Amino acid sequence: MTEPAVVDVRGVWRSFGSFTAVREMSLEVHPGEIVGLIGANGAGKTTLIRMILGLELVDRGAIDVFGAPPSRGTRRRLGYMPQGLGLYQELSVRQNVEFVAEAFGIAAPPLPDALEEVATRQVGGIGLGLQRQLAFYCALSHRPELVILDEPTSGVDPLARTKLWDTIHDQADTGRAVLVTTHYLQEAQQCTRLVIMSRGRLVAHGTLDDIIGGQRAITVRTAEWARAFDALVAAQLPVTLAGRVVRVAGTDATVVRAALDSAGVEAAVTDVPATLEETMVLIDRDAKIES
Template identity: 60%
Template sequence: MTALVHADGVTKTFGDLTAVDDMSLSVGPGEIVGLLGANGAGKTTFLRVLLGLEVATSGRVQVLGSAPAVSDRHALGYVPQGLGLSQALTVRQNVEFVADTFGVREVPALPTALADVADAPVARVGLGRQRQLAFHCALLHAPRLLVLDEPTSGVDPLARARLWDTIHAQAESGVGVLVTTHYMQEAEQCGRLVIMSQGREVAHGTSDDITAGTRAVVVHAEDWAAAFAALDAAGLPVVLSGRTSRVAGTPVDDVRAALSTGGVDGRVEEVGATLEETMVLVERAARRSTD
């Protein structure tokens, strides 16, 4: 399978700051590849290098078989974090502008939700519809590769689900998709994941690959608040899930000892760690290795 986008050893520096450090990645037709990491991990900068909006300090990037170039933009669909829409123009005018830019003669009809506000300035349209509009514009010219930077940020769960239906439909038609997201439920819909921390890749593979072998301890206690406080006081990486506490990457005996020290009675069980828990552990380990 020929990659639509391929990066090999990409590094991008800004003065003394290394924003992207020796990153490699590929996306093939029909694939959905998720790029994950905390804010400041380097995801957006890496995407901008892949798109040719930033020039790599070192390394090699190929998009559709050649170095990123403006002439290849007709084969790319891009939804940036800021959406790239003109807030002063109406919904319809934004679509007409993009269609004219890419020479699209047969412009698809607006979805019902957008048709209802077609003559409203984008600035007066809700964020959910703005994101739907950004998707619509990105797909007008039938791109072979979609690059989506936090495409569902700030919208309600139903709107996110609808946008992901669009992503899956594009992948099923052979379009390659590279997407960044903070939502773990969305990350688990990706065929492959790449986790970044401090500009570097720290894990890659399917969700199951990344979480394999990582365990968490679930604590059930009648006084759940006291259990959480005892685990937190012991310096363990505890999070609440409903009224149970979860501690990832920690031996069961250490959890029991923390509860005992805090005078808390509780039942513990070991389970597989979630993707989010594994990401936290991987990122902490990466930061410690560079301190």
């Protein structure tokens, strides 16, 4: 990256009592890229975002946003969409937009067609998809240089998710830096780079190809797929289902074959590249072992 990082997190720690939510975490976000912050619930993603926003204190390490520690000044230059959306349910759609515009000292922008149709309705009375569209619109209304989105598409239908991701790409294309969390791994593949957290720590980072690397999986195809699945689970292997195809990540084919033979299951066993989901399972497993 040739341009300075918009977000620069260096060796950050954050604890709540005896619980350490984030430990020795580092990441950078540069203009024009979409960085996906990925991890299971409780991995520390939201805590890290709140520290970047200046809403949580840093115990150790340092965070710079636009070259300075998080502050009211840096927050004016970014747009944030929290998991809870941050909307006022008893205000109308238009009133929510006007409130945000007043807070940032700008004129309220015109609503897009889908929101204009419900402009006078209370936010609590419109669907979740429209609420998320409104929250996203509010986050972008003051033309921020950095956009931070915490699970922006959670709970909405696939078409709405696709439209929101089109907008995310539009923001990056204009040079804005985007930091986004998502638990939809198909969405994660749309990011420029991925940063994977587990138990508060950075466990992997890079492009999708960097993350998956040489990870492999075994596919098991058989008419007795349910018995095959049970046999492999009983053997304590990392098993998933893709339709009726059983998949086992990070395991040698001879081990899979032995477990199937012990259960008397005939199957075709094939070595294939691992998916991102399977790689995440392996990364999380290794992180638990190390901790």
